[in-house]
Amino acid sequence: MSRPREDRAGGTGSPVRPGSVARHTDDPAAGPARHFGAVHRMPGWLKIGTAVVSLLLVGVLAFGAYWAIRLQGNISKAALGAGGDKTEGALDDSRDRMQILILGSDTRDGKNAQYGTSDDATGYGHSDVMMLMDISEDNKRVSVVSFPRDLLVDTPKCTDQESKQEFPAQKNVMINAAMSEAGIGCAVDTVNKLTGLEIDHFMMADFNAVKELSNTVGGVDVCISDAVYDPDSQLRLPKGTSAVQGEQALAFLRARHAFVDGGDLGRIKAQQAFLSSLTRKLKDDGTMSNPGKMLEIADVVTKNLTIDEGLASIPTLLTVGNRLKNIDVGKVAFVAVPTVPAVSDPNRLQVAEPAASQLFAAMRKDIDLTDPTATPSPSASPDASASPSPEPTPSETATAYDKTVQPITVANGSGAPARTQEIIQALTAGGFTQLAQLAAGPVATTAVYYGAGYGDVAADVATLLGIPAAQVLPAAGVTGVQVYLGSDRVGGTPGGDAPVELPSDIVNQTAGDVVCQQANPSLIVR
Structure with missing residues (x-):
C-alpha cells in the first residue's frame, strides 16, 4: 500500500484558505487556489434591482392585505x-x-x-x-x-x-x-x-x-x-x-x-x-x-x-x-x-x-323574460327552477279532503260567457259544490291558481277539467282554488304541456334601453 507523499510542495495537508494563498505568494497577480473557484461579487445594479423587487412584492402583499381587511371590516x-x-x-x-x-x-x-x-x-x-x-x-x-x-x-x-x-x-x-x-x-x-x-x-x-x-x-x-x-x-x-x-x-x-x-x-x-x-x-x-x-x-x-x-x-x-x-x-x-x-x-x-x-311561474322555470320562447339553458339542472314546495299532484286512491267544502271560483276570461256554466256543471258533477263566479279580464291561456294549502285540490280540479299540470300555479292572492278560463278553452280541452304565458309588456326595459321618464303634469315647472 502506498502512502501519501510527505512533500509539502505537492500538498496533501489541510486545504489552504484562498486568502492565505494570496498572502503568502510572491506573485501579486496570483489569486485564490483554483480548486476553490473565483469569488463573484453581486453587481450593484442587481443588488438595487433585487431590493426594489422585494419592496414592490412586500408592498403589493401589504396593499392587498390592507384592502382585504378594510373591505371585510366594512361589511355588516x-x-x-x-x-x-x-x-x-x-x-x-x-x-x-x-x-x-x-x-x-x-x-x-x-x-x-x-x-x-x-x-x-x-x-x-x-x-x-x-x-x-x-x-x-x-x-x-x-x-x-x-x-x-x-x-x-x-x-x-x-x-x-x-x-x-x-x-x-x-x-x-x-x-x-x-x-x-x-x-x-x-x-x-x-x-x-x-x-x-x-x-x-x-x-x-x-x-x-x-x-x-x-x-x-x-x-x-x-x-x-x-x-x-x-x-x-x-x-x-x-x-x-x-x-x-x-x-x-x-x-x-x-x-x-x-x-x-x-x-x-x-x-x-x-x-x-x-x-x-x-x-x-x-x-x-x-x-x-x-x-x-x-x-x-x-x-x-x-x-x-x-x-x-x-x-x-x-x-x-x-x-x-x-x-x-x-x-x-x-x-x-x-x-x-x-x-x-x-x-x-x-x-x-x-x-x-x-x-x-x-x-312567478316563468321565474321558477328560469325563462328568459326578454325572450320567453327561447329554449332554457341546457346547463340548468332539471330541478333548478322548482318551487320550494312539491308540485301539486292529484289524489290517487282516496281524496284526503271533503270536496263539498273546498272554495272554488270560476273566472271567465275566454270571451265566451256560456263557458262559466259549463265549467261549474263539470265541477259539480265531480263533487265540488262550494262554487262562485268572478269577473275577469280576457286572457289567452287557462290556468288553475291555488292558495296556500290547496295544492292537492287544485291538482284534482285541473285533472277533472283536462288542464295541463304546467298551468296549475300557486298564487298569493287566491283563497282556495280559482279556475281562470282563457280563450284556449272555447274550442275544447287544450292539449299538451302548454308553456307559461307572459304579458307582452312584462319587461319595462332592458339595461340597453335609454328611457326618458314622463314628468308628473302637476309638478312641471317653466
Missing part, C-alpha cells in the same frame, strides 16, 4: 331568513343560478338622520326599495323584478334572529313593512312566500350608499320629459338628460310624486332607468375591468351595505361581481310585479292575476 351582516323552511341545498356562488334580494332601507340612523327622525323608520326600518335580482346559471342574463312598497301581501310567521322574539303571520300588510319587526330575514321569507322561489342572498343599502356611489362614478345620466320640481324629495331637473349625483341622485330614486301620476309605479320605472344607466356607464367606462376603480367602488358600497352571512366575504362578492361583468346589457331585464289597486284600499296595490302568477 344579518340572517338570511326569519325561520322559514329551506328546501334547497348549498349554493355554488360561482356557477349556480342565484337570486339576490336587493333592499333600500329607510333607516334614519347616523348619516341618514337628515332625512327624518327615528320615528319615521320604526324597528329595523322599512324597505324603501325592493328588487329581486335573478342571475341565470349560464351568466348570460339577469332579471331584476321590482316590488312596489305599497303592495299588500301576506307575511309568514317570522322570528327575529337576534332577540328570538316571534311575530305572527299577518294578512294584507304592505310589503315594505315585512322587515320592520323581525328584520331583513322576514322580508326574504315574505318574498319567498309570494313568488314560490327560494332566495339565496340579500343586500341592503341605505340612503348614503346611493349618494357616495353616484359621486364615485362621476354621476349617472337620467332623462325626463319636462322640467320638474318635487318639493317632497327636493328633486329639481331640467327637461332632457342630466347627470345626477350625490343628493340629486338620491332625490331621483326617492321621488314619489315627480313621475307620471305621482304613484309608486312611476317611481319604480325611474329607479329602473337609473340602474340601467348606471349599468351602461360601468361597462362603457371599463370600470368593471379597472382594479383601482373597482376597489374605490367596493369601499364605498361595503361601508353602507348589510348582507347575509353566506355573501359576507370579499372573495364571494368578487365572484358575484365577476359573473355580472360580461352580461349583454340587452339581457338585463327590468320588470315590475303586475299590480292593480287593492280592493281593500284603493290607495294600495295588490298583485294582478293572472299576470303576477304567470311571472
Whole structure:
C-alpha cells in the first residue's frame, strides 16, 4: 500500500484558505487556489434591482392585505331568513343560478338622520326599495323584478334572529313593512312566500350608499320629459338628460310624486332607468375591468351595505361581481310585479292575476323574460327552477279532503260567457259544490291558481277539467282554488304541456334601453 507523499510542495495537508494563498505568494497577480473557484461579487445594479423587487412584492402583499381587511371590516351582516323552511341545498356562488334580494332601507340612523327622525323608520326600518335580482346559471342574463312598497301581501310567521322574539303571520300588510319587526330575514321569507322561489342572498343599502356611489362614478345620466320640481324629495331637473349625483341622485330614486301620476309605479320605472344607466356607464367606462376603480367602488358600497352571512366575504362578492361583468346589457331585464289597486284600499296595490302568477311561474322555470320562447339553458339542472314546495299532484286512491267544502271560483276570461256554466256543471258533477263566479279580464291561456294549502285540490280540479299540470300555479292572492278560463278553452280541452304565458309588456326595459321618464303634469315647472 502506498502512502501519501510527505512533500509539502505537492500538498496533501489541510486545504489552504484562498486568502492565505494570496498572502503568502510572491506573485501579486496570483489569486485564490483554483480548486476553490473565483469569488463573484453581486453587481450593484442587481443588488438595487433585487431590493426594489422585494419592496414592490412586500408592498403589493401589504396593499392587498390592507384592502382585504378594510373591505371585510366594512361589511355588516344579518340572517338570511326569519325561520322559514329551506328546501334547497348549498349554493355554488360561482356557477349556480342565484337570486339576490336587493333592499333600500329607510333607516334614519347616523348619516341618514337628515332625512327624518327615528320615528319615521320604526324597528329595523322599512324597505324603501325592493328588487329581486335573478342571475341565470349560464351568466348570460339577469332579471331584476321590482316590488312596489305599497303592495299588500301576506307575511309568514317570522322570528327575529337576534332577540328570538316571534311575530305572527299577518294578512294584507304592505310589503315594505315585512322587515320592520323581525328584520331583513322576514322580508326574504315574505318574498319567498309570494313568488314560490327560494332566495339565496340579500343586500341592503341605505340612503348614503346611493349618494357616495353616484359621486364615485362621476354621476349617472337620467332623462325626463319636462322640467320638474318635487318639493317632497327636493328633486329639481331640467327637461332632457342630466347627470345626477350625490343628493340629486338620491332625490331621483326617492321621488314619489315627480313621475307620471305621482304613484309608486312611476317611481319604480325611474329607479329602473337609473340602474340601467348606471349599468351602461360601468361597462362603457371599463370600470368593471379597472382594479383601482373597482376597489374605490367596493369601499364605498361595503361601508353602507348589510348582507347575509353566506355573501359576507370579499372573495364571494368578487365572484358575484365577476359573473355580472360580461352580461349583454340587452339581457338585463327590468320588470315590475303586475299590480292593480287593492280592493281593500284603493290607495294600495295588490298583485294582478293572472299576470303576477304567470311571472312567478316563468321565474321558477328560469325563462328568459326578454325572450320567453327561447329554449332554457341546457346547463340548468332539471330541478333548478322548482318551487320550494312539491308540485301539486292529484289524489290517487282516496281524496284526503271533503270536496263539498273546498272554495272554488270560476273566472271567465275566454270571451265566451256560456263557458262559466259549463265549467261549474263539470265541477259539480265531480263533487265540488262550494262554487262562485268572478269577473275577469280576457286572457289567452287557462290556468288553475291555488292558495296556500290547496295544492292537492287544485291538482284534482285541473285533472277533472283536462288542464295541463304546467298551468296549475300557486298564487298569493287566491283563497282556495280559482279556475281562470282563457280563450284556449272555447274550442275544447287544450292539449299538451302548454308553456307559461307572459304579458307582452312584462319587461319595462332592458339595461340597453335609454328611457326618458314622463314628468308628473302637476309638478312641471317653466
